[in-house]
Amino acid sequence: MREDFLWGAATSNVQAEGAYLSDGKGLNVYDTLVVTPEPGIEPQFCDTSVASDHYHHWKEDIDLMAEMGFKAYRFSIVWSRIHPLGDDEANEAGLKYYEEMVDYLNEKGIEPVVSLVHFDMPDHLMRTYNGFLNKKVIDFYAKHVETVVSRLKGKVRYWLTYNEINLCTHMPDLVSGAIQPDGMSDSQLFVQLNTNVLIAHARAVEVIKKVDPQAKVGGMCGSSPYFPLTCTSEDNLATHFKNQMHNYLMFDVMCSGTFPPYFENYRKQRGIEMDCSEEEHEVLKKASQHLDYLAFSYYQSSVTADFAEIQDPLQKEDALLKDQRRLKNPNLKANAWGWQIDPNGLRYLLNVYYDRYHKPLFIVENGIGREEELVDGKVVDDERIAYHAAHIQAMKAAVEVDGVDLIGYLAWSPFDFLSSHKEIRKRYGFVYVNRGFEDLKDLKRYRKKSFWWYKKVIQTNGEDLKNNIEY
Numbered sequence: 001m002r003e004d005f006l007w008g009a010a011t012s013n014v015q016a017e018g019a020y021l022s023d024g025k026g027l028n029v030y031d032t033l034v035v036t037p038e039p040g041i042e043p044q045f046c047d048t049s050v051a052s053d054h055y056h057h058w059k060e061d062i063d064l065m066a067e068m069g070f071k072a073y074r075f076s077i078v079w080s081r082i083h084p085l086g087d088d089e090a091n092e093a094g095l096k097y098y099e100e101m102v103d104y105l106n107e108k109g110i111e112p113v114v115s116l117v118h119f120d121m122p123d124h125l126m127r128t129y130n131g132f133l134n135k136k137v138i139d140f141y142a143k144h145v146e147t148v149v150s151r152l153k154g155k156v157r158y159w160l161t162y163n164e165i166n167l168c169t170h171m172p173d174l175v176s177g178a179i180q181p182d183g184m185s186d187s188q189l190f191v192q193l194n195t196n197v198l199i200a201h202a203r204a205v206e207v208i209k210k211v212d213p214q215a216k217v218g219g220m221c222g223s224s225p226y227f228p229l230t231c232t233s234e235d236n237l238a239t240h241f242k243n244q245m246h247n248y249l250m251f252d253v254m255c256s257g258t259f260p261p262y263f264e265n266y267r268k269q270r271g272i273e274m275d276c277s278e279e280e281h282e283v284l285k286k287a288s289q290h291l292d293y294l295a296f297s298y299y300q301s302s303v304t305a306d307f308a309e310i311q312d313p314l315q316k317e318d319a320l321l322k323d324q325r326r327l328k329n330p331n332l333k334a335n336a337w338g339w340q341i342d343p344n345g346l347r348y349l350l351n352v353y354y355d356r357y358h359k360p361l362f363i364v365e366n367g368i369g370r371e372e373e374l375v376d377g378k379v380v381d382d383e384r385i386a387y388h389a390a391h392i393q394a395m396k397a398a399v400e401v402d403g404v405d406l407i408g409y410l411a412w413s414p415f416d417f418l419s420s421h422k423e424i425r426k427r428y429g430f431v432y433v434n435r436g437f438e439d440l441k442d443l444k445r446y447r448k449k450s451f452w453w454y455k456k457v458i459q460t461n462g463e464d465l466k467n468n469i470e471y
């Protein structure tokens, strides 16, 4: 791998910080929404008031990252810590908190990679304006981006405009603070919410490049390539449609500045008017010329199949968009939450994205959630080591054999914190955080076996992936 390859890991701060009302922070959608369990999972969700108490442990957590030899660390600046209500003035305590964190990372030689909206829209913007379905919220977001980037100018080189922007209609409330209004169809929501978040992304690119022209800006998607369940052309057509709408739409618009024919066609065939002014089209166009890289999370691949029983082609597409079948790939194993483990799916995705966009790529999340227990101060997480080793191997093949241009690999996650469904049971970290569901215990940090393994991987620039750690 190249010498300046960015090895490290990533955090979503709403899921880690806790201190949810400290120092002027406002409540955000992650704090207030009732999360639904993943299918088949017994609900056991924590509140967000303490999480992993990263708010008070951040230095110690970064010291552990430095000890692992991180070159980069991705974290998110919680929107409601900066603008507590979203439509109000900036909160100095919030800005100071992240500035100190960035300074400390730079001091340690760790490149900060900062996400600007990650499940953290101020709750007030959801309840009063209906989030990104309302264009006023795009203005508030642009203002927030300007506040943050002006403060951290010259200290942060890598920005991510919007975490998993392509999931905006999958979980509209958590991802974009929007609740589907009565009378708005699913297809209308799909068209307009995707349009609005893309405009928000483009406005962020514009602001970042204006405030700090040296900064590098990337778009970010939650990516899971779809494969056909069988080799019939019907299943392949279904797969093609899912990949367009789930994996390509956002990057297609971000990179070309225009809406692709398949999206325009989807909308026109349903008689849906899209609210996007000339000026907004122009913003999208301009932003596409200033996008430096494409970032994505990858945990698993997916499979899909035709809805053979549906004859009408538009209804078929709509059924595919809302598909709840959770079809399984018979060739893959999965974790306890049913997430299928497919390292070569990552190699495949890297190739598809690079062929399609010819832009540097950045893996900013990859990891496995496990239920774990501390035994004599240790966690033997060989399954995690095997997961990362296989994915890094596949990533190396994409770079060294296939010629993909890749900036870095950020694992999910450096230390344990709540899952997107607020579960502490589902742990991803290289460092164990000692807390239970209700019992907060002492929140002490313990190095898992994978901590030492990942340290070695970084030290050898990805050459030595063997699990021969004495622990």
Ligand code: BG6
Pocket (backbone or CB within 6 Å): 012, 015, 163, 164, 222, 297, 365, 369, 412, 418, 419, 420, 421, 426
């Ligand atoms: C991504 C998100 O969806 O996947 C993270 O960007 C999230 O915030 C991660 O935590 C893993 O998902 P989960 O549901 O297991 O936490």
